Amino acid sequence: MTDVTQQSVPTASAARRAPARQGLQPGQALMRYGFFGLVIAVFVVFAVLRPTFIAPGNIHGMLMSASIAALMFLGLTWIVAAGEIDVSFMSVAALSNMTVAGLVSGGADWPLATLGGLGIGVLFGLLNATLVAGLRLPALVITIASGALAASIAAAIGLGTSISLSTTGYVGALLDMRVGVLPLLAVIVAAIYVVAWFMQEKLTFGRYVYALEQNRAAVEEAGVPVNRLMFMLYVLSGVVSAVAGILLAANLSSGQPYLGTSYFLDGLTAVLLGGMALKFGKPNVIGTLAAVIFLTGLLNGAALLGWTDSQRQIVRGSLLLVGVGLVVYARTRTHKRKTA
Amino acid sequence: MTTNTLFIRILAFGAIVAIIAGLFWSQNPAFLSTGNIRALMRHMSVNGVAALGLTFVIVVRHFDLSFPGVASFGAMTMGWLIAGGQPLWMAISGGLAVGLLFGIFNGIAVARFKLPDIVTTIATGGLAIGFSYFYSNGTSISRNFFMSGLLDINDGRFLGLDRPFAILLGAALIGILILNASRFGRAFYATGENETAAWYSGVPVNAMVVAAFALCGLCACLSVVLLVASSGAANVSAGTQLLMPAFAAVYLGAALFGRPSVLATLAGTMLMSLMLNGFTLLAIPYYYSDAIVSTVLILAITCFDPRISGALRRLIPARKEKLA
Numbered sequence: 001m002t003d004v005t006q007q008s009v010p011t012a013s014a015a016r017r018a019p020a021r022q023g024l025q026p027g028q029a030l031m032r033y034g035f036f037g038l039v040i041a042v043f044v045v046f047a048v049l050r051p052t053f054i055a056p057g058n059i060h061g062m063l064m065s066a067s068i069a070a071l072m073f074l075g076l077t078w079i080v081a082a083g084e085i086d087v088s089f090m091s092v093a094a095l096s097n098m099t100v101a102g103l104v105s106g107g108a109d110w111p112l113a114t115l116g117g118l119g120i121g122v123l124f125g126l127l128n129a130t131l132v133a134g135l136r137l138p139a140l141v142i143t144i145a146s147g148a149l150a151a152s153i154a155a156a157i158g159l160g161t162s163i164s165l166s167t168t169g170y171v172g173a174l175l176d177m178r179v180g181v182l183p184l185l186a187v188i189v190a191a192i193y194v195v196a197w198f199m200q201e202k203l204t205f206g207r208y209v210y211a212l213e214q215n216r217a218a219v220e221e222a223g224v225p226v227n228r229l230m231f232m233l234y235v236l237s238g239v240v241s242a243v244a245g246i247l248l249a250a251n252l253s254s255g256q257p258y259l260g261t262s263y264f265l266d267g268l269t270a271v272l273l274g275g276m277a278l279k280f281g282k283p284n285v286i287g288t289l290a291a292v293i294f295l296t297g298l299l300n301g302a303a304l305l306g307w308t309d310s311q312r313q314i315v316r317g318s319l320l321l322v323g324v325g326l327v328v329y330a331r332t333r334t335h336k337r338k339t340a
Numbered sequence: 341m342t343t344n345t346l347f348i349r350i351l352a353f354g355a356i357v358a359i360i361a362g363l364f365w366s367q368n369p370a371f372l373s374t375g376n377i378r379a380l381m382r383h384m385s386v387n388g389v390a391a392l393g394l395t396f397v398i399v400v401r402h403f404d405l406s407f408p409g410v411a412s413f414g415a416m417t418m419g420w421l422i423a424g425g426q427p428l429w430m431a432i433s434g435g436l437a438v439g440l441l442f443g444i445f446n447g448i449a450v451a452r453f454k455l456p457d458i459v460t461t462i463a464t465g466g467l468a469i470g471f472s473y474f475y476s477n478g479t480s481i482s483r484n485f486f487m488s489g490l491l492d493i494n495d496g497r498f499l500g501l502d503r504p505f506a507i508l509l510g511a512a513l514i515g516i517l518i519l520n521a522s523r524f525g526r527a528f529y530a531t532g533e534n535e536t537a538a539w540y541s542g543v544p545v546n547a548m549v550v551a552a553f554a555l556c557g558l559c560a561c562l563s564v565v566l567l568v569a570s571s572g573a574a575n576v577s578a579g580t581q582l583l584m585p586a587f588a589a590v591y592l593g594a595a596l597f598g599r600p601s602v603l604a605t606l607a608g609t610m611l612m613s614l615m616l617n618g619f620t621l622l623a624i625p626y627y628y629s630d631a632i633v634s635t636v637l638i639l640a641i642t643c644f645d646p647r648i649s650g651a652l653r654r655l656i657p658a659r660k661e662k663l664a
Contacts, residue, residue: 152629310473
């Protein structure tokens, strides 16, 4: 039940499909790489419809917001891949954002404020990790509650409104740095994702994450320290969300107590839709990155075309629904083929 | 559960209520005034009706995260119908129909198409919020509200009770009849315990899940009707404040009474409302209310978890033996 990507056909013989590199059927190839084509298609369509879409300024803005979002969703990707859920990530980001803004406007310097924001991330990561991984309490309800706690404190810091900042300190300087034409932040996030991909594909860590989703008891019996692994994932999610919140404080030059709401749907959509790329419905970091770029392009382009917030909200909701549907459909297909 | 343990649980619940009420009363004697108790009961009605619907979904061991968004959409639909000059009963049915439709959609997606409940309901909730902006581009609606008689739902009385509270009691009575006093209710619990076993025992499992989600959507919209009647305007974020109290009420009640049921949810709602109302009287700002509710929820789930409460119980006698 807490298993968000549960199998629809609980067959006992649902052994893992071996990575079928050779003999890839056209249909499978389409499913595996089709999403990347869709990402490119979105950018081409909007570039044709609105040439300002590919103006350097707009591209730069999209890269910045995509980088921050991708960072925030990294922990979530693996938590969902391991069959658990975290719905507090966006509120932790909002709280770390408000903590930084509150400290800076209260006279603290930026290094201290970022430490405060980071501390918040670690704290909430530890809280979720202890309750969900340590005590094995239901993940959804616990993270709803801890998320509401974080959101409530975030609102309390600003007494219910946002805090605007006059300086953006060293974080702002970091955001302004460029490597060639690319923003430094995008390069750093890309590097983090390369490392994450390596951990997911080449280290036992990644194998354990996917094995956990299949059968937690079996992984535990095999001697894998399951609770410690889940513990680490929840702490990671708290920390990356907090870092994203800190970056947003400098990027928006303000603390926004309600910034979480817009990242909530996007995060889950990115993880589930991204799961369609490469791995037939299993969340993975490259898929998440591609889906974040897709969503950023789609929502930015839709804004240029003059779509209202509500229309974009409907697009978000529909995409998430389509993503979930595709994941379940892909899984039943692969399992049927295996059992047939 | 034997009658004996049930009796102890009810006593424990009464003790908790008395302690909380006593604490707030000592801080502010107005807490136990008639006016405040009526305000408390009205507050309890809104959250209680929403929590009642959620109880069914939790009983069949699923989750619904869409009801806050659906409630907002229901509120806006009702507001738009009233503003358009429709009679009150039609406007309210329109709002409730929204909840029913979304609930059935969720139920079919989860039961028939086996979509994962959490993410699917998050998506449909997001869709509902998007739709709720359509009527007025996001501005709140209050035209014709005074004339339509909607406000009487909040202000009127029924058999000496405030009408919202009477509606809660009525809904709870129907809920008890469905869930805890009929074969139909057994089927809900059976589906939650073991879907396969229930199916082989002749329970229409999928239909039970759809019914649970439909009731949840319907109750969310009924609760938002009460909310709009008390605030006098429908707005697009009307439903968002229902999420935490509803989950807290169901889980707190289930923790107190061993399993989710209609009476347990009512007890949970009462505790939540006591605390929220008390803190409001102590002039604690509104943005702390979710912090209070979520802290109580986390504590309740942790302390009442069988393994943890078992460990605590083992701890206490051990210490006593040492003393002796």
